[in-house]
Amino acid sequence: MIIVKLIGGLGNQMFQYAAGRCLAHKYRTELKLDIRDFKNYTLRNYDLNGFGIIENFATSSDLSRILFPSDRPAVKFFKRVLWNISRIQPVEYIKEKDYSFQQSFLKLPDNIYLDGYWQSEKYFSDIENILRKEFGVVNLLTSTNQDLAERIKNCEAVSLHVRRGDYVSDSKTNSVHGVCGVDYYSNAIDMIRERIDNPCFFVFSDDSEWACSNIKPDASTIYVKHNDYSRDYEDMYLMSMCKHNIIANSSFSWWGAWLNENPEKIVIAPKKWFNSKDMDTRDLLPDKWHKL
Template identity: 40%
Template sequence: MIIVRLSDGLGNQMFQYAFGRALSTRRGVPLRLDVSAYRVERKRRYELHHFLTEETFVTDEEAHRVITRPHSPDEPWWSQPVVREPHFHYSPDVVQVSSAGYFAGYWQSERHFDDVAPLIRLEFTPKQPLTGANLEVARAIAARNAVSLHVRRGDYICDPKVNILHGVCSLEYYRAAVAYVAARVEKPEFFVFTDDPDWTRTKLKLDFPAYLVTQNQDAPVEDLRLMTLCRHHIIANSSFSWWGAWLGEKPGQIVCAPQRWFGAYPHDTRDLVPDRWTRLDG
């Protein structure tokens, strides 16, 4: 049994689930989700129930059985009952993990699940159909050479600890990314997704048609779904828009991502952004 601890927002939950789903599929064992973090979490909530995911929650008895299984302290990290992500970048040793373990980490690289990518894309299909304003936006996206553009601020600005960890993408990054796309895409039109519409409306000025999507402040899954419908993507330093680009992958797609993903912390992000995407200073 593979048990994966889920934590933080939607994008992080998706990476954690995809990692666990890939492991359980390779090993032919059940996947269980530990959502206990959301019993005390005030700012985030469990969001994967919106998708066609294998949604089975671990029981206390199952977790105890896995965590306390006999093992030697001399075993390598990937063979321990509780496996903690050793560093931010991908480790090839992770493919050697046991078929029974509790996994805690962020696991932010498609290399963890690229061998089951079709399954992950299928299971991250929203259960409910598009309706109302979102259906209208989806129709507009389909009728245009649509580019999603994500401005992530929110806790990146308001929470001092998160601000130090992540920082925010600069206006210079967005200008460079828009110019990069515009030089390669005929008549691009930009669909802007943000958790700070007032700032974005005031500060982000584009010389191209742009539409600010504001109706989903309490429904991140709907913004994510609309992002995936766009042909090209300008993402923020955010796992949320990472998934918008990855799930929406299309032939000839352009994805611009910031070169600097974190602020003061020197995490190695070499495996976070796929080589087929373009990283720009930001």
């Protein structure tokens, strides 16, 4: 059994699921999702139910088997003896050490609890095809999104994502992440226009007013602003349908670009992902993506 802790927004949850799913596939065992922390997490909700994932939630019995580092040695010993008698396998607690890819992750054993963000495709590249299928939208798109999807199919569509929201409103979050400025988007748009004839930009944002006022490509542009948080997975799906992607320093648009199956896609991403220089992001962006 692999248990993975889920927290954060949709993109973060997808990274966490993907890492756990890879290990569960390797050992042909079940993956269980620990969503307890959403009870006290006010910024986001559990959001993976819009996809065709294997949705199997950890029970209190499953979670009671976790050997946390804070357990006193005597308690750990007692638990192991008790579980050996009852033939119940304990679950080892694994905490992500830092933000860069940890090669040791791929050698982790079965029966573990994963606590981290695991934000690199290197954690799950072995099951790319499985994830592309499981991260497919299971419910019918709204009629508005169906119409928009048809427009995306019939043009040289480029998704452009502006992430603001709590990156701006929450001082703690802002100090960690910061936001991509107008210059970044202007340079990214110029790069696309140098390489693509007649691009049509589809602008997605959690701050539509700011995006409409500040992101103005000298090209055909459609501002997508009708989907709220309850249907954010549809925004991600629409991003993935575009032929090319300009992403923000956001795991949400990271996944929109990663799920894009166009073999000739151009993905432009910000070099600066965090305000903090202590965050090692060298493994975050796939090698073929352009960094600005």
